[in-house]
Amino acid sequence: MEYTTLGSTGMSVSRIGLGCMSFGSGRDWMLDREESTELIERAIDLGINFFDTANVYSTGESEAILGDALAGYDRDSQVVATKVYAEMDPDNPNSGGLSRKTIEQELEASLERLGMDTVDLYQTHRWDYDTPIDETLRALDDVVRRGKARYVGTSSMWAHQFAEALRTSDDLGLERFATMQNHYNAFYREEEREMLPLCEKEEIGVIPWSPLARGVGTRPLEALESTTRGQTDEYLEQIPYLQGGGEEINERIQELAAEKGVTMAQISLAWLLHKEWVDAPIVGTTSVEHLEEAVEAIELELSASDMAYLEEPYEPLRIAGHE
């Protein structure tokens, strides 16, 4: 396994993070507790030390499964990230958003489910238009001072919002966001316009979500609906992966995979891992074999001309992943 320090922090993470959104229930493609535990254990065998969950994944079940699976291991060896923002209880308006009340309550609930005293990275899941950013940042600064979180990070938003958050924390002397978990893959590159250059300038750790374009970067077009998730993931219809040059990109990934004797998923991941602003993609899989393929992709070399060939058909897309 290869490790990297996350942005300007001194914390080391494996170059592949394991996404835990598929652990729990509520969707046909999710793994139950036993299957999830097997995947987490294999990830640790492979040297993965970086796990990304959220309070909202299966309404807390994902955190509970992850916490139980990690309990048998040395906690100090693992980097655990979770998130706050999405509403957890439709009858409680303070169960969502980024107010001080929500952040403090939801972090306690996450720690309880994880069975931990501290999370390594506490991320805000989206921008909260109803809470002033300085309230959110002060609350996050306090959770770090209290030892409940080691670093704070955030996820998809507009670059101007991220710039405002960084400037506010610097002006007020508060803990600043150390990471950006954004939507970035070979089929969706809008983040290259503003967000990724900003992250580079500010030394932010970049940990893309849906690095395989939710499966679109792993199978030929005619096979996209060959899996349960491919048939039922409602976000696949909302994200315009196959508009613009997406179909051609899919074909070129197939071509390069055949040429190099690797899988499409490995080409898609290698493309991302060759982008200097990426620290560690957060891979989602429900299969031990696919997890092993992801780890092997770290060693796959792509030449500058391979990279250019994969990128050439891309056309700008409408923004997908945040509002």
Ligand SMILES: NC(=O)c1ccc[n+]([C@@H]2O[C@H](COP(=O)([O-])OP(=O)(O)OC[C@H]3O[C@@H](n4cnc5c(N)ncnc54)[C@H](OP(=O)(O)O)[C@@H]3O)[C@@H](O)[C@H]2O)c1
């Ligand atoms: N911050 C946010 O707002 C946000 C949003 C979405 C996701 N996330 C995070 O990002 C993680 C990953 O997201 P994701 O699951 O949407 O995206 P993904 O990693 O782009 O795609 C997952 C899909 O790719 C397939 N796949 C993976 N490896 C494969 C391989 N080697 N061969 C064939 N198919 C393969 C998986 O199928 P199999 O299960 O069959 O392997 C699954 O259908 C989540 O778990 C979560 O932690 C965060």
